[in-house]
Amino acid sequence: MNRLPLEDIASAPSQRLGTLSWVGMEGIALPLRVAGQGVTGSASAGVSLDDPTARGIHMSRLYLALAELEERELSLPRVAAVLETFLGSHDGLSRAAFLDLSGEAMLKRPALISPLAGWKRYPFTLRCRHDGGGLQATLDLTVGYSSTCPCSAALSRQLIQQAFDEDFTDMPVTRQAVSAWLGSEQGILATPHSQRSQAHLSLRLADELDELPLLRLVDAVERSLGTALQTAVKRIDEQAFALANGQNLMFCEDAARRLHHTLRDQPGIRGFRLRVVHAESLHAHDAVARSEWNWEEESADEERP
Template identity: 30%
Template sequence: MTRNKPFIPVYPALSRTYPSDFKVDEQYRASLPDLQNGPASLIVGARKVIQHVGISHFRLPIRYRRQDGGEIMLETSVTGTVSLDADRKGINMSRIMRSFYAHAEKQFSLGVLAAAVSDYKDHLDSFDARLQMRLSYPIQVESLRSGLSGWQYYDIAMELIDQGGQRLKVMHFDYVYSSTCPCSLELSEHARESRSQLATPHSQRSIARISAVMEGEEKLWFEDMVALCRRAVATETQVMVKREDEQAFAELNAANPIFVEDAVRAFAHELELEPRVGDFRVIASHQESLHSHDAVSLLTEGPTFAQVSLDPMTFAGLRA
């Protein structure tokens, strides 16, 4: 009887020590496999054009110019994408980062953003490209009556879209405010007048996200957008508050009660008056203290932001 010999695997004699002194030369680099630039036969699934492929949320410090002439360095989250032809396997995503880093030391401007988009569009041989930079921009604001001041932070995204040979510049701006319900205010006053019953109207922290296409050569500063929002809805949340400020804020809310429908129309009115703004979209969410749900509204002007279907996170993504 013949017994089968046990299988004994043979392992190659590979080094298990990291070669910290190994240097890459051009010949070695040329020998490295590059699957993303491989033939179309390597494509998995349907051979379709991909509208956006790239990287999201890579962070680096960027210098921004202030309206008063100063500048500030802020952590910035960058998303960069390009289109991909149906017969191409993929892209070299590190080229997006390398293209952006080539301009990262410059003071931010839309011109720098445009140059970065042009570079990685050329490097990746794509017909469309998009670059978005997200940041939190601080502005010092004074209290209503006490003379104190503090830093208010505004979540902003700057987006440059290169599509079909046309370029679009968009600012996305979040504005946080207090909304006092006009109906609740009237009901509270009715209780006081008719029954001498103390009652308070409900109000809540609310947020509007304004997306605006920037037009013309004149710069639309972040500070300009803050001023525009304050003209539309005066009840911006406060930073530094003493008792006299809290009383003033109660008076300010009583003077400016607002439904969510009123809010988007008020922002739209100010945006229509601004010559540096073209198409726009306003999304507002009043995160109700009365209800266990939010009151929301969306208003668009022009074809840029018009849409039939809404992303399921359109309103859920607005948290004040």
């Protein structure tokens, strides 16, 4: 049986002329490796359609080019090479190529004191653009932490102070008596409210970076805040965590300022935008603070889909 040539409808000219800023695919399943660990990733790949007469792009060429990233350590040079393949396979059609890669990096984190360790997930998206003039990359990263309210801590201390004055009105103040009182339930009559919090970061990466600095950035952020969320713990770790929270009382404004100064000192970061969210345990709403540095100088993000 003779087979007729398969018709390529996409190669026919468009009946309605016009350029398009982005054409491609979203939600592509793609296994990645980040910080040495496997990641169930998702990709959005596209190119601009700059030929107003063209019916469409070659989506299969974009899909096949993504194989270069499968189960290989995610790096900026590899992403740049894939974007160059996007453009090379659409010569005459496209002048810009886009690739967003998302997933949850799995990092093993040690306990504060004991030898235990466990895994934590860090959601990320690497947003990349190539228009023939080089790679432009932005890393979106979410890092969780604990925050204890300074106002609540001060009010709790006041209540404990008042209870101490009342209990020791007619009692001799001896070291033994005070120590026993502090170890009783009266010694912790009130506790400040704490909440699980998140830092949402968007970081413009410098052109000269080769490796994806995700692990280095997570370490810097968690050191800056001082209250990283824990995995496997013993009681000694839980006590150390309580101490860390007490020594790092933070409004959302405090956390945002800490991160602002930390990120400005990170090598390979050309600009950033950050948002911290304290999921209030006192209120039925969140406390939020935002900051940015060197973010408005480029408008590439405004052109993204």
